Amino acid sequence: MIVADKKPIEEIIEEIKDHEKILILGCNECVTVCEAGGKKEVGVLASALRMYFLNEGKEVKIDEVTLERQCDHEYLEEIRDSMDQYDAVVSIACGVGVQFMAEKYHDTPIYPGVNTCFMGVTEKRGLWTERCQACGECILATTGGICPITRCAKRVLNGPCGGSVRGSCEINKEIDCAWQLIVDRLKSLNRLDDYETLCPLKDWSTDRAGGPRKVVREDLQQ
Amino acid sequence: MRLQYPSDIKIILVPCTGKVDLIHILHSFEKGADGVYAVGCLEGDCHYNSGNLRARKRVEQAQKILDTIGIGGERAQMYNLSSSEGPRFAQIAVEMDEKIRKLGPNPIKLAKKRAA
Numbered sequence: 082m083i084v085a086d087k088k089p090i091e092e093i094i095e096e097i098k099d100h101e102k103i104l105i106l107g108c109n110e111c112v113t114v115c116e117a118g119g120k121k122e123v124g125v126l127a128s129a130l131r132m133y134f135l136n137e138g139k140e141v142k143i144d145e146v147t148l149e150r151q152c153d154h155e156y157l158e159e160i161r162d163s164m165d166q167y168d169a170v171v172s173i174a175c176g177v178g179v180q181f182m183a184e185k186y187h188d189t190p191i192y193p194g195v196n197t198c199f200m201g202v203t204e205k206r207g208l209w210t211e212r213c214q215a216c217g218e219c220i221l222a223t224t225g226g227i228c229p230i231t232r233c234a235k236r237v238l239n240g241p242c243g244g245s246v247r248g249s250c251e252i253n254k255e256i257d258c259a260w261q262l263i264v265d266r267l268k269s270l271n272r273l274d275d276y277e278t279l280c281p282l283k284d285w286s287t288d289r290a291g292g293p294r295k296v297v298r299e300d301l302q303q
Numbered sequence: 304m305r306l307q308y309p310s311d312i313k314i315i316l317v318p319c320t321g322k323v324d325l326i327h328i329l330h331s332f333e334k335g336a337d338g339v340y341a342v343g344c345l346e347g348d349c350h351y352n353s354g355n356l357r358a359r360k361r362v363e364q365a366q367k368i369l370d371t372i373g374i375g376g377e378r379a380q381m382y383n384l385s386s387s388e389g390p391r392f393a394q395i396a397v398e399m400d401e402k403i404r405k406l407g408p409n410p411i412k413l414a415k416k417r418a419a
Contacts, residue, residue, distance in 0.1 A: 090371045121326060125368070128329040133372035135414045 082111035082202075083175045084209040085118060085195040090129055093171060096192040100169035101140065103130070105194070106160070106182070107147035108174035115209055117195045118173030120147040126173065126194060151178025157185050164189060217287025217294060223275060225266035232259035238280040304389050308396035320344075320381075321354025328365040328379055335412040338403035339365075340380040342395065348385065355383060374410055378403065 097103055105127045113119025127145045134141035144167070148156045151174035164170075164186055172179045173194035183191040199211040214231045220238075221228060230236050234252050240260030244251030248261045267273050287294070317323060320343035331339045341362055343355030359381045366376030380399060384391045 090368060121324070124326045125329060128326065128333050129368050129372050132329070132333055132374060132411050135418070136373050136410050138414065138417070140418065 082114055082200070083177070083197060084115045084199050084201045084211075085112050085173075085175050085197045086115075087117050087122065087173075087195055088193065090126070090133075093126070093192070093194055094130070094133060097130075097169055097171060100190075102142045102167045102169070104144050104146060104160075104164075104167040104170045105130070106151070106170050106172045106174070107145075108151045108172075108178050109147055109149045110152075110174075112174055112195060114203065118175070122173055123147050126171070148174075150174075152181055154185075157182060214288075216283075216285075218284055220280065220283070223278070223280065224263045225270055225272065225275075227259060227263045227266055229259045229263065232257070232262070238283060306389055306393040308393040309400040312396050312400065319349065319351050319354035320358035321349070321351055323358050323361060325361045325364050325368075328362065329368065332369065332374060332378070332409060332411060335409055335415065337409045337412070338378045338380070338399060338406070340382060340395070340399050342382045342384065342392065345383050345385050375406060378406060378409070 107123035
């Protein structure tokens with residue numbers, strides 16, 4: 082899932098301080114799971130902002146809506162009829178949702194309420210860690226299911242580098258060396274011979290180096 | 304025991320303080336409560352293992368938010384005591400009542416009156 086973290090309320094207040102009719106818009110997907118932008122967080126943020134503005138003596142209307150997703154047309158269309166009631170929206174979906182909202186509703190300023198961090202997993206409640214950088218050319222089949230693009234600070238394809246010390250990365254002892262994890266995993270799979278095979282040069286044009294990316298599936302298009 | 308405690312404290316029963324969410328605390332202040340405190344079992348004694356620890360974290364989150372928006376985080380508190388400590392319950396009620404009286408009314412309540 083896409084992992085996000087809540088922005089400080091002060092920052093959100095600064096974004097919206099000149100508006101009077103504000104919609105706090107949540108998303109029921111990834112940001113709900115990482116407890117940054119779901120229905121509950123919409124309620125908390127809206128309540129805090131209502132109290133802030135009331136205390137400041139400003140009359141500001143703050144409404145709450147949480148959509149199933151903010152990255153699909155049909156869900157964003159659900160609020161079209163009510164958008165004229167607001168002069169600003171704080172979207173606490175990931176950056177994808179904020180941008181899709183902005184594309185759809187040209188006349189309304191859309192402000193982000195979370196910092197979108199990475200694609201990752203929930204290790205336990207309150208701890209999310211990165212697993213994928215969407216490089217566009219998955220090599221997990223050869224690395225025992227552990228991604229060196231994401232988990233190695235240098236994105237080394239034939240590792241480890243000289244900075245691997247007793248299973249940790251040189252940039253921080255708390256970070257596992259991805260290549261140590263890969264070797265350990267290949268050993269468990271009895272596939273250590275695969276480690277001897279050099280990984281060929283990677284086509285980085287499918288990564289961010291090629292600019293914004295798209296996936297086209299003509300078989301699905303109408 | 305027939306212990307006395309301030310009559311302006313409204314008790315809301317929950318099965319466990321783990322049920323108390325951040326949004327409940329914030330809504331209480333939004334509706335005009337001058338102070339909110341959660342009274343849970345002693346730490347380590349939660350029937351549901353960690354309900355009271357969760358409640359403490361949520362109260363701390365509420366304190367941070369209340370400080371940020373100018374209401375004052377000290378208006379929200381967490382206390383722990385066992386169910387056999389009636390006198391302690393009454394003492395906490397008095398303590399909290401005094402603390403909130405010193406802080407004065409919830410600014411939201413006053414702001415609402417001004418706006419009306």
